[in-house]
Amino acid sequence: MTRFSVTIATQAPSRVQRAWYRRLGLDVPQSVASTGPRYADLVRLLPYQWRTVHKAFAATHGYFWIPCPLCGQPFGGHEAGSSIPDPTNPPLYVCICSRCTRHKALA
Secondary structure (H helix, E strand, C coil), rough: CCCCCCCCCHHHHHCHHHHHHHHHHCCCCCCEEEEECHHHHHCCCCCCCCCHHHHHHHHHHHHCECCCCCCCEEEEEEHHEEEEEEECCCEEECCCCHHHHHHHHCC
16 A cells, blocks of 8 residues: 655745635635645636646646535645535535635625
8 A cells, every 4th residue: 555645834824825815705824734835826826717727736736636515616625715514524624615715705
């Protein structure tokens, strides 16, 4: 069986990360954890409609590619926005896409 290792370090959000949170209508956190390459933040800023580019990036860099539990549109782990309580397994939470995060923040 293949083993994987992930190192997570917290840091102050970069300019691009702050723009990402503001774009989603979320409060910018004091610190963020990053497990991927720094340029993953730039890919997040690509238009949501560019699903082919997002899917290719997710596949190339080992991010998940799953349907959003709210809208059903596939999205990647590099562009996950917020989370909601998991209705099938409380008290866990599930990620939702950036588009649903925006709608959630506006509500």
